[in-house]
Amino acid sequence: MRPDSLGFCRQLFVRHLRCGVRRVEEVFNSLVFFLMVVTLFPLGIGPDSNTLRELSPGIFWVVALLSALSVSGRLFSADFEDGSLEQLAVSGHPLGLCAMAEVLAHWVLSGLTLVVAAPVFALMLNMVPAAIPTLMLSLVLGTLCLSLLGGIGAALTVGVRRGALLLSLVMIPLTVPVLIFGTSAVGEAAIGYDPSRWIALMGAFAAMGLLLAPLAIGAGLRISLEQ
Amino acid sequence: MTGVETPLLSLREVAVTRGYRALLAGINLDIKPGELWQLTGPNGSGKTSLLRAIAGLIRVGVSGTIDRPETLLFQGHAPGIKGLLTPLENLQSHPGGLIEVESDRVREALAAVGLLRCLDTPVMRLSAGQQRRVGLARLWLSRSSLWLLDEPFTAIDRQGTTLLEDKLRSHCERGGAVVFTSHQDGKFGANLNQLELADYAAR
Numbered sequence: 001m002r003p004d005s006l007g008f009c010r011q012l013f014v015r016h017l018r019c020g021v022r023r024v025e026e027v028f029n030s031l032v033f034f035l036m037v038v039t040l041f042p043l044g045i046g047p048d049s050n051t052l053r054e055l056s057p058g059i060f061w062v063v064a065l066l067s068a069l070s071v072s073g074r075l076f077s078a079d080f081e082d083g084s085l086e087q088l089a090v091s092g093h094p095l096g097l098c099a100m101a102e103v104l105a106h107w108v109l110s111g112l113t114l115v116v117a118a119p120v121f122a123l124m125l126n127m128v129p130a131a132i133p134t135l136m137l138s139l140v141l142g143t144l145c146l147s148l149l150g151g152i153g154a155a156l157t158v159g160v161r162r163g164a165l166l167l168s169l170v171m172i173p174l175t176v177p178v179l180i181f182g183t184s185a186v187g188e189a190a191i192g193y194d195p196s197r198w199i200a201l202m203g204a205f206a207a208m209g210l211l212l213a214p215l216a217i218g219a220g221l222r223i224s225l226e227q
Numbered sequence: 228m229t230g231v232e233t234p235l236l237s238l239r240e241v242a243v244t245r246g247y248r249a250l251l252a253g254i255n256l257d258i259k260p261g262e263l264w265q266l267t268g269p270n271g272s273g274k275t276s277l278l279r280a281i282a283g284l285i286r287v288g289v290s291g292t293i294d295r296p297e298t299l300l301f302q303g304h305a306p307g308i309k310g311l312l313t314p315l316e317n318l319q320s321h322p323g324g325l326i327e328v329e330s331d332r333v334r335e336a337l338a339a340v341g342l343l344r345c346l347d348t349p350v351m352r353l354s355a356g357q358q359r360r361v362g363l364a365r366l367w368l369s370r371s372s373l374w375l376l377d378e379p380f381t382a383i384d385r386q387g388t389t390l391l392e393d394k395l396r397s398h399c400e401r402g403g404a405v406v407f408t409s410h411q412d413g414k415f416g417a418n419l420n421q422l423e424l425a426d427y428a429a430r
Contacts, residue, residue: 008324011319011320011328012320012322014320015309015312015316015320015322018311018312018316019309019311019312022311022312022349023311078309079322081305082305082306082307082308082309082310083303083304083305083306083307083308084307084309084322085322086279086282086284086301086303086305086307087301087306087307087321087322087323087324088322088323089283089284090282090283090284090299090300090301090323091322091323091324091325092297092298092324092325093324098322225284225285226284226285226286226287227285
C-alpha cells in the first residue's frame with residue numbers, strides 16, 4: 001500500500017467505467033437476458049396470476065443470480081489478455097485493491113442497472129407493488145455481493161481455458177446465502193412483514209465481502225498470473 | 228568506480244523451472260545504473276520467463292534470490308492498452324502506474340512516438356505498430372529507473388526502432404538500467420551487455 005494507492009484505484013475505476021460505457025451493449029445484454037426470462041416465466045407457469053405472484057421473489061433472485069454468474073466469469077479476461085493484469089501486478093500497488101476498482105465498476109454497470117430496471121420486471125412477474133422498494137434495496141446489496149463473489153471466482157479461473165463450468169462450481173455454493181436472504185426479504189415484504197432483518201444480514205454479507213474479497217481476489221490473480 | 232556502485236538489480240543463483248521443465252539455472256548477474264542488457268537465446272530458451280521472474284510476476288518455480296528495486300517498468304507482449312480508449316485516456320490511467328499523467332506530458336510523449344495525429348482515436352482503430360507505440364510511449368513518462376522490456380522492437384518500423392534505441396540509450400545515460408529481450412542486434416555498439424541464455428540452460 002503506497003500513499004497514492006487510493007488515487008490510483010480511483011483512476012482505474014474511471015478507466016473501467018469508461019470502457020464499460022463504450023461497450024454498452026454488454027450492459028444491455030444482461031438486461032435483455034433478464035427480460036426474456038421474465039417474459040417466459042408467466043407463459044410457462046400459466047394464467048393463474050396468484051401462483052406467479054407467490055413465485056415472483058424466487059424467480060427474480062434466481063434469474064439475478066444466474067445472470068450475475070454468466071457475466072462475472074469474464075470479469076478479468078479482457079484485462080488478462082491485454083496485459084493490464086500483469087501491469088497491475090508490477091505497479092507496486094496492492095493487486096487486490098486495484099482489482100476492486102474493476103469489480104466495483106462492473107457492479108455499477110451490471111448491478112445498479114438491474115436495480116433501476118427491477119420495478120418493471122417485478123410488475124411483469126405480478127409482484128406485490130408494496131414489495132418493490134424492498135426488492136430494489138435488497139438488489140443493491142445483493143448484486144454487490146454477487147459481484148464480489150464473482151470477482152473471487154473470476155480471479156481464480158481467469159487463466160483457465162473453459163473456466164465457466166469451474167466458475168459455476170466455485171460460485172454457486174457461495175451465492176446461496178444471497179439467494180436465501182434476498183428471497184426471504186422480498187417474500188416477507190410481499191405479505192406485509194418487516195424485512196429489515198434479512199436486509200441487515202445481506203448488508204453484513206456485503207460488508208464482509210468488501211473487506212475480504214480484495215484479499216481473495218489479489219491472491220487469486222497472483223496465482224492466475226503464474227504462467 | 229563501477230565497483231562501488233550498488234547494483235539496481237542483482238540475481239544470485241537464480242534458477243527457473245516452468246511446469247516440469249527446468250529452463251535456466253545458475254544465473255548470477257549484477258545490473259548497475261547506466262547498463263543496458265539484452266537477453267538473447269533461441270525461442271523457448273526462457274527469455275520471457277526470466278524477465279517475468281525478475282519483475283516478480285512468477286514466483287513458483289523460481290529459486291535463488293532476486294534483489295529488485297521497489298518500482299520498475301515492465302512491458303510484456305501485451306502492454307495493457309485498452310482498444311476502446313484513446314491513447315491519451317489509456318496512458319493517463321495506465322494500470323502499470325509509475326508514470327507522469329499530466330495531460331501535457333502525455334501529449335508530449337505521444338508526439339515523441341509519432342502519434343500526435345491519433346490522440347482522439349480509439350486505439351483499436353490504429354495499426355498494430357501504432358498500438359505498440361502507445362504502449363512504448365510509457366517509456367517517455369516513466370519514473371522508474373529499471374526497465375524490463377520483452378521484445379520491444381516487435382512490429383515497430385525502422386524509424387521507430389531508431390527512436391526506441393535512442394530512448395533506451397538516453398535512459399541509461401541518465402542513470403537508469405534496461406533489460407530487454409530481442410532477436411535483433413541493435414545499434415548499441417559497445418554499450419550493450421548480452422546475456423546468452425543458452426549458456427545457462429538447465430540440464
